[in-house]
Amino acid sequence: MEDEAFERRNGAALASARRVLSRSFLARTLQDSLADLVAHGPASYDLSRPVDVYGGGIVADLESRTAEILGTEAAAWFPTGTMAQQAALRCWAGRTASPVVALHPLAHPETHERDALKVLTGLRVVHPTADPRPPTAAEVLDLDEPFGTLMLELPLREAGFLLPSWEELTATVTAARERDAVVHFDGARLWETTVHFGRSLPEIVALADSVYVSFYKSLGGHSGAALAGTAEFVAETRAWRHRYGGRLFQQWPAALSALVGLDRELPRLPGYVAQARVVAAAMTEGFAGLPWARVHPEVPHTHQFRVLLPYPADVLAEASVRQAEESGVGLFSFWREAAPGLSATEVTVAAEGLDWTHRDVVEAVGGFLALLP
Known part of the structure; x- marks a missing residue:
């Protein structure tokens, strides 16, 4: 109390x-919160349109807008980032035939999700480094066991919102490819990394096979996230979204606040x-x-x-x-x-x-x- x-x-x-x-x-x-939606919602979306029902409507429009901004073929709305990344990493485990995910011990799945990655998906993690900074290309190359997915949190929040340099990031991604792994970006706060990297969002996102972005971190939305990537990959994540209980009946308040955030805050x-x-x-x-x-x-x-x-x-x-x-x-x-x-x-x-x-x-x-x- x-x-x-x-x-x-x-x-x-x-x-x-x-x-x-x-x-x-x-x-x-x-x-x-209600006053903000009333004041700014009409500038971001036609409020005379019907509400969404299990997706569609404003949710589908937000997905299209997100894919366009990130430069990907498609994007799927998720109610939480935790669910989004569970779905992404599970899909990649199936596609790579490897249950091993390489990530930093300070990354979100390790620090804020009550071991959901291991408990719910049966995946296993390895750590390229324990130092409080993004992993390097050499550390990824030197991992002493195979892994199917490299997950990079950009920025690494628990280390102080740290980012690698653009050259370091591209080298680390290349190192993962040399290990026959796919690359997933935990980009909850990816929106503002363009200044540090000196690159556009599509250029940054193009380095990865998939990316997660948040609509309430940085953009000020009520809640919600998106997974973006190829159309085939995103379609598969929608199936897992349904299995995880993320196909909600109506989501228009969060979707509308996300569109306002893209227009106003981005x-x-x-x-x-x-x-x-x-x-x-x-x-x-x-x-x-x-x-x-x-x-x-x-x-x-x-x-x-x-x-x-x-x-x-x-x-x-x-x-x-x-x-x-x-x-x-x-x-x-x-x-x-x-x-x-x-x-x-x-x-x-x-x-x-x-x-x-x-x-x-x-x-x-x-x-x-x-x-x-």
Whole structure:
């Protein structure tokens, strides 16, 4: 109950804060979400059309739009990214006749899915590296057992939203091909990688045999994901979607919010990435006098990055809430213990953070530090 009370307090503080770097979902009410769809939905879709029934309609149109943006033959809507990737990796296991998936131990299936990949699909995983960074081509080539699929999370969230360079990525994909493996991109946040790679989405996606993208991460949709690839592959994933219970009766609210996100947020993401680099540099300066403090990576690869500070998570969380309550400035929304005496948070820069200057961020960090013991 104490944690629930704190979450309510935190959400209320962020909702009422006059200045934030991004508006957390913790600060959004049902009324806010409905009002957003009413205000922006008509510009993204003809609301006089019938609702979807087990797909079709707006869902089919979203699938076509997604495939067009990613440059693939087809795309299939899934209610969750976990389900989408279960389906993708299961399909590739059947096609490659190999139950082994090579992925990073910090990848989403290993850290956030309660071993669903192993329990539900019977697949087995191997790790090219345990280092907190994307695997290299040499590590993929040197794996001491065969594997059928290489899954790359782009960016690797739990390592600090890290991306390889374009040259490193292409070399790693080539290494997988040399091992007779297919390549699947966990691209939940792939949308904003174009800045770091200096390539378009179709160019990035073309490296892989399949890709998963999220509609609520980065794009601000209510929920939902898509798998994209060849028409034949996508058709097979639809069969698994049905088996997993993902063929929902109606999905138009989530699909409509996804279309709004593609129209509104996707074009803004390069600007968010640029501003995240301004914010990260200012935070590095602001925390410079605090031993063990770290902004990682120093130059963000996407519009998100991590901050690590030498305090318990509950102390930092209390300071974050107090700053929002007392000054109306919300810098951080949560803290988690990363190691004994060291805690981490994720910073996201979106539309609300575009008008922050370097000095604004430094001063806000100073205000935050003043609240720490």
